Amino acid sequence: MVTREILLIEDNEDDVLLTKRALKKQNITNKLIVAKNGREGLDYLLGKNGELKFLPALILLDLNLPIMGGIDVLAALQQYGKPVHCPIIVLTTSDNEKDIALSYQLGAHSYVQKPMDLTQFIKLIEYLGTYWLALNKPYPAAVAGVPDI
Amino acid sequence: MESLSFNISDLSTQRHLGHLFEKLQTMAKIGVWEVNLNPLEVFWSEEVYRIHQVPLGTPILLEEGLNFYHPKSRPIIEKAVELAIHEKESYDLELQLITAKNVVKWVRAIGIPVIENGKVIALQGLFQDIDKQRTTEEALRHIQDKFELAIEAGEVGIWEWNLGESNLQWNQHMHQIFDWPEDVFQNSLSDFTDRLHTDDQDRVADALQVALENKTKYDISYRAVDQQGNIKNIMAKGTAIYDTEDNPVNMIGTCIDITKQLALEQEKHNVKTQLEIFIKHTPVAIAMFDQDLCYLQASHRWYKDYQLVNTTIIGKKHYDIFPEILQMPEWLAIHQRCLNGEVIKMEEDPFLRNNGQTQWLRYEIHPWYTENGQVGGIIMFTEDITFRKQIEIQLQQSEAKFKAAFNEAAIGMALVDLQGRFIKVNHSLCRMLGYSRKELLSLDFATITHVNDLSEGLTQFQEVKNGIRSKCEFDKRYYHKDGSIIWTHLVSSLVNDGSTSFFIAQIQDITQRKHKEQELIELNKFLDEKVVQRTQELLSVNEELESFNYSVSHDLRTPLRSILGFAQALEEDYDETLDDIGKDFLHRITKASKRMSELIDSLLYLSRIGRRGVIREEVNLSELVKNIALDLQEAFPQQSYCYKIAPNVKTKADLGLLKIVLENLLDNAMKYSSKTHHPVIEFGEIANKVYYVADQGVGFDMSHANKLFGAFQRLHSTQEFEGMGVGLATVKRIIMKHRGKIWAESSPNNGATFYFTLDTQA
Numbered sequence: 040m041v042t043r044e045i046l047l048i049e050d051n052e053d054d055v056l057l058t059k060r061a062l063k064k065q066n067i068t069n070k071l072i073v074a075k076n077g078r079e080g081l082d083y084l085l086g087k088n089g090e091l092k093f094l095p096a097l098i099l100l101d102l103n104l105p106i107m108g109g110i111d112v113l114a115a116l117q118q119y120g121k122p123v124h125c126p127i128i129v130l131t132t133s134d135n136e137k138d139i140a141l142s143y144q145l146g147a148h149s150y151v152q153k154p155m156d157l158t159q160f161i162k163l164i165e166y167l168g169t170y171w172l173a174l175n176k177p178y179p180a181a182v183a184g185v186p187d188i
Numbered sequence: 189m190e191s192l193s194f195n196i197s198d199l200s201t202q203r204h205l206g207h208l209f210e211k212l213q214t215m216a217k218i219g220v221w222e223v224n225l226n227p228l229e230v231f232w233s234e235e236v237y238r239i240h241q242v243p244l245g246t247p248i249l250l251e252e253g254l255n256f257y258h259p260k261s262r263p264i265i266e267k268a269v270e271l272a273i274h275e276k277e278s279y280d281l282e283l284q285l286i287t288a289k290n291v292v293k294w295v296r297a298i299g300i301p302v303i304e305n306g307k308v309i310a311l312q313g314l315f316q317d318i319d320k321q322r323t324t325e326e327a328l329r330h331i332q333d334k335f336e337l338a339i340e341a342g343e344v345g346i347w348e349w350n351l352g353e354s355n356l357q358w359n360q361h362m363h364q365i366f367d368w369p370e371d372v373f374q375n376s377l378s379d380f381t382d383r384l385h386t387d388d389q390d391r392v393a394d395a396l397q398v399a400l401e402n403k404t405k406y407d408i409s410y411r412a413v414d415q416q417g418n419i420k421n422i423m424a425k426g427t428a429i430y431d432t433e434d435n436p437v438n439m440i441g442t443c444i445d446i447t448k449q450l451a452l453e454q455e456k457h458n459v460k461t462q463l464e465i466f467i468k469h470t471p472v473a474i475a476m477f478d479q480d481l482c483y484l485q486a487s488h489r490w491y492k493d494y495q496l497v498n499t500t501i502i503g504k505k506h507y508d509i510f511p512e513i514l515q516m517p518e519w520l521a522i523h524q525r526c527l528n529g530e531v532i533k534m535e536e537d538p539f540l541r542n543n544g545q546t547q548w549l550r551y552e553i554h555p556w557y558t559e560n561g562q563v564g565g566i567i568m569f570t571e572d573i574t575f576r577k578q579i580e581i582q583l584q585q586s587e588a589k590f591k592a593a594f595n596e597a598a599i600g601m602a603l604v605d606l607q608g609r610f611i612k613v614n615h616s617l618c619r620m621l622g623y624s625r626k627e628l629l630s631l632d633f634a635t636i637t638h639v640n641d642l643s644e645g646l647t648q649f650q651e652v653k654n655g656i657r658s659k660c661e662f663d664k665r666y667y668h669k670d671g672s673i674i675w676t677h678l679v680s681s682l683v684n685d686g687s688t689s690f691f692i693a694q695i696q697d698i699t700q701r702k703h704k705e706q707e708l709i710e711l712n713k714f715l716d717e718k719v720v721q722r723t724q725e726l727l728s729v730n731e732e733l734e735s736f737n738y739s740v741s742h743d744l745r746t747p748l749r750s751i752l753g754f755a756q757a758l759e760e761d762y763d764e765t766l767d768d769i770g771k772d773f774l775h776r777i778t779k780a781s782k783r784m785s786e787l788i789d790s791l792l793y794l795s796r797i798g799r800r801g802v803i804r805e806e807v808n809l810s811e812l813v814k815n816i817a818l819d820l821q822e823a824f825p826q827q828s829y830c831y832k833i834a835p836n837v838k839t840k841a842d843l844g845l846l847k848i849v850l851e852n853l854l855d856n857a858m859k860y861s862s863k864t865h866h867p868v869i870e871f872g873e874i875a876n877k878v879y880y881v882a883d884q885g886v887g888f889d890m891s892h893a894n895k896l897f898g899a900f901q902r903l904h905s906t907q908e909f910e911g912m913g914v915g916l917a918t919v920k921r922i923i924m925k926h927r928g929k930i931w932a933e934s935s936p937n938n939g940a941t942f943y944f945t946l947d948t949q950a
Contacts, residue, residue: 051746051750053746053747053749053750053753053754054746054749054750057749057750057753057754057757060757102742103742103743103746131742132741132742132745132746132749133738133741133742134741134792135737135738135741153745153749155745155748155749155752155781155782155785156752156756156782157752157753157756157757158756160753
């Protein structure tokens with residue numbers, strides 16, 4: 040069984056690096072696909088006709104993004120009207136209540152504020168991996184109608 | 189009749205006696221007669237002859253004797269004689285006879301039959317001339333008839349009160365006098381008295397009683413009410429008749445209706461009194477003078493008008509009484525003219541009195557003439573019209589004042605007739621509207637009134653005319669002659685000068701005020717707009733602030749996290765290659781970054797508190813302090829604090845926010861007294877809802893008190909006491925959100941006391 044990719048939608052290269060470091064530290068070996076903004080992230084996921092063409096193991100979504108923000112990505116996914124069948128983790132520096140509420144309303148499965156401390160961040164990545172990748176069975180790709188890589 | 193029987197047969201022995209008898213007969217005018225029946229023989233005494241005026245001794249036959257009777261009396265005597273002869277009946281009659289000399293006289297004829305052996309043998313009798321007596325009676329009867337007539341004519345009522353039967357009898361006149369309903373009077377005294385005027389009922393009963401007891405005459409006047417309700421005055425008189433034992437048997441009397449006489453007398457009296465009253469109280473002073481102008485008579489009013497009461501003026505000269513007249517040649521002349529027969533009238537003339545006062549008089553002076561047609565003197569009729577004159581003068585003065593006030597008033601004034609035409613306008617109004625007086629008087633108010641203010645004016649004027657309102661009062665615009673608009677405040681009321689009604693209007697130029705008002709309105713409008721603008725600005729500032737916060741939370745943290753993250757990564761990955769100095773640098777980077785992260789968190793917290801609304805509820809501060817103290821105790825495990833918390837201090841505040849306040853204050857108190865021996869922390873309330881938290885810690889210098897509540901302001905180093913420096917800033921922000929105040933009192937090493945108040949109104 041091929042391990043599905045993790046889609047990281049994050050514009051900050053430092054954060055990408057630190058995230059990669061954390062994943063590595065926690066031995067999460069899923070391939071990491073990085074989209075530098077919301078638009079790019081969406082393009083990975085959806086085809087021209089709005090069909091889901093890619094089903095990652097996990098989406099790590101930053102909110103504060105150029106071109107298309109994280110909230111807009113959630114809204115766009117909802118607007119397509121079809122379930123993504125993949126856990127969407129909002130991983131952001133913001134602890135703004137509006138952002139938290141909106142994210143959940145727009146279908147985020149989890150909202151996590153990035154800790155300042157790297158040790159804590161690594162710990163957080165461990166928890167996320169344990170919960171979403173180890174504990175939960177992913178949505179069957181065949182049912183979702185996307186190729187299981 | 190027996191007493192008259194005597195024996196006349198024994199004449200021989202009674203000769204002297206007979207003579208005496210004859211004399212007596214003559215004196216008493218009584219004659220004696222005898223008629224023998226068998227043989228028929230008539231004997232008359234001398235007096236009988238005299239009564240018949242027949243010469244003495246003339247032989248008389250029985251038939252002849254009867255023929256002397258008056259034809260009216262003859263059948264009576266013939267019948268009586270026949271009865272006497274045949275039926276032995278005596279008679280005693282008063283009859284008329286015609287004497288031999290044709291004199292008709294009344295006689296009393298008494299006849300007695302003389303009976304022998306059961307048979308009438310003769311008639312004896314007396315004959316008495318009763319003509320005089322009879323005439324007297326006749327006269328009496330005549331008088332009685334006259335009396336009846338008098339009663340009839342004089343409408344005298346006769347009444348008789350029978351005391352035994354308690355019965356009161358009235359004759360017809362009584363009923364006519366009293367004119368009572370028929371069923372009222374039932375012949376009893378009480379029926380009568382009850383019907384009298386209530387004021388007189390007892391009087392009448394008393395008078396009757398007095399008359400009966402004192403045997404005096406009953407004589408009284410009283411009032412009675414007739415069927416028509418008219419009061420009648422009645423004069424009643426009466427006399428009682430007593431029996432042999434002096435008990436009154438009845439009372440007879442008369443009543444006369446004296447209503448008319450009384451009225452007449454009253455009228456006479458009234459006329460006289462009225463005349464006296466008139467003379468006494470006539471409003472005109474009258475004085476009569478002789479040719480030398482000496483007082484002959486003066487009315488009371490004269491004395492009063494000229495302050496002469498209790499002064500003797502009669503007989504004194506007019507000019508001695510009023511020496512001031514000597515200074516008035518025109519009056520002296522008038523008096524002379526009147527003495528020469530002229531009548532002088534004056535409607536008003538001032539009389540300058542010696543006391544300096546002016547008495548205004550209206551007068552007429554007439555000459556009066558003696559029997560022989562000469563002027564005997566003059567009569568003065570005067571009326572003191574000073575009061576009226578004063579009123580007139582006052583009126584003139586007030587009119588003059590009004591005129592002056594009207595013309596010179598600083599305010600515009602106008603008299604306007606009911607058609608809206610100006611009758612009178614003052615200078616101010618002319619100036620206000622730019623017209624000359626003449627121009628304005630040719631206009632009506634509607635012409636120069638702003639078209640938008642016409643209807644309001646007309647409505648109010650109409651309402652005043654109809655009495656719905658007492659005056660008009662409104663702001664209106666006039667057109668100035670130059671076309672500009674004059675704003676005025678108009679007050680107008682309806683005035684009636686006795687003949688015509690008109691409006692008097694006061695018109696105040698309020699153009700400037702209106703302009704000021706307009707400016708004020710515009711200013712208000714401007715301010716309103718400004719407020720909207722500022723609110724908008726504030727909103728956008730708030731938005732900016734929010735976006736700033738957002739940026740802080742994102743953009744500030746992101747690079748910080750990179751610094752911190754990579755510093756840590758460096759520390760982990762290159763631990764062996766870094767020397768101790770390098771490691772120390774890395775450690776400092778990490779520490780500073782963490783502190784900055786905490787500062788950012790604090791700043792965001794403070795900002796969040798600032799944006800939060802306040803929801804007030806009942807808060808028991810004492811309980812809150814107690815609970816916080818328990819929680820905080822765990823944060824300072826190395827120290828044991830003594831708390832003095834005043835019980836039941838309650839207020840109305842936002843519980844969550846107030847908890848933050850008290851947490852911060854108590855945390856500070858504990859923190860800064862953590863190095864004190866046996867620290868005591870107090871919470872309580874002093875007067876006027878001022879709450880305080882006091883500690884015995886290190887305190888601070890009051891010269892730094894202004895820095896106390898600023899964000900990130902610290903009076904102590906972080907090395908000494910940990911903290912971000914936003915605690916008291918947060919506290920202050922919360923207290924301000926409650927519209928309260930917070931201040932502190934302290935001195936170094938003497939502890940600090942933080943006071944705060946809260947506005948409990950939402």
